[in-house]
Amino acid sequence: MHLRRKLTLILSCYVLFATVSAYKPLVIMHGILTGRKSMVSMAEHIQEAHPETEITIINKYAAWESLAPMWHQVVDVGREIMKISAAHPDGINLIGYSQGGLIARAILQQFPNHNVKTFISLSSPQAGQYGTQFLHLFFPNLVRETAYELFYSSLGQHTSVGNYWNDPYHKELYYNYSKFLPYINNELESPYSSQYKYGLTKLDNLVLIGGPDDGVITPWESSHFGYYGENGSVIDLRKQPAYVNDTLGLQTLDLKGKLLLIKIHGVSHLQWHKNATVIDKFLLPFLD
């Protein structure tokens, strides 16, 4: 073979190989009352399967600091993710676990110039939370029926949980007091509503993972944007007003085949990021 042709062939093979093997950088946001460390084993597992993936685990708002107001965390962590985004013009992927998945999703909407391609929400209260199990560590006597008295107050809104507490029996108080969830979910219109929709619909893939054995996210369907209706039964995402009217762009994503709802049995809340099967079968295939 002619030397030049040979060289061209080698070079094009190299380019092909480089394209195939280069995984997008990945950013991971941890859950409530934990921190960076809790996500290290998942990151290592991903790196083993997808060598040379550049992985950043957000090292902020660990332990008690994870209770800081949602907007505060969204803006601060969002700036960090935007720096990573800017350094990788071909795009990045993002995973958020538990509360971290709600923070991460809000970042996509608050910073619509992001270049996140695939976002995976790993058992996150995307439509809110109405269960207190995980709060008993610091509010031992809190019951969900009266928790609204604490959370729907100026003081309660200074906690992350208060910001996404969604009591289906006190909707008016929720709309009056909650500073975060009704806005980021476009339940209440704001000057940012169209920006919020744009930031979400520009994704290539929105992957929502959750399951009925979670035990903490209540209702578990909140991980799929489903939620309690007024009579206490759960209304699935596709029957939710926000979906029907496409106020947040979820229907747009769905119709383009970019919204993936994944329901997995047998995984409790603290196992999602540790379960090797979940990582292999439901995270890795989306991390290109």
Ligand SMILES: *[C@@H]1O[C@H](CO)[C@@H](O)[C@H](O)[C@H]1NC(C)=O
């Ligand atoms: C919510 O706010 C409106 C307007 O300020 C007020 O009229 C209404 O009583 C409030 N509702 C509750 C349940 O506090």
Ligand SMILES: *[C@@H]1O[C@H](CO)[C@@H](O)[C@H](O)[C@H]1NC(C)=O
């Ligand atoms: C509760 O409301 C939903 C829709 O809003 C309805 O489909 C369901 O039948 C209701 N359930 C009861 C027990 O009233």
Ligand SMILES: *[C@@H]1O[C@H](CO)[C@@H](O)[C@H](O)[C@H]1NC(C)=O
């Ligand atoms: C959709 O929006 C219209 C106009 O704002 C409203 O009248 C209607 O009730 C909404 N549909 C649902 C299912 O919420």
Ligand SMILES: *[C@@H]1O[C@H](CO)[C@@H](O)[C@H](O)[C@H]1NC(C)=O
């Ligand atoms: C791990 O995930 C699989 C489903 O992918 C589930 O069947 C199994 O029970 C899980 N194991 C644990 C310990 O969470």
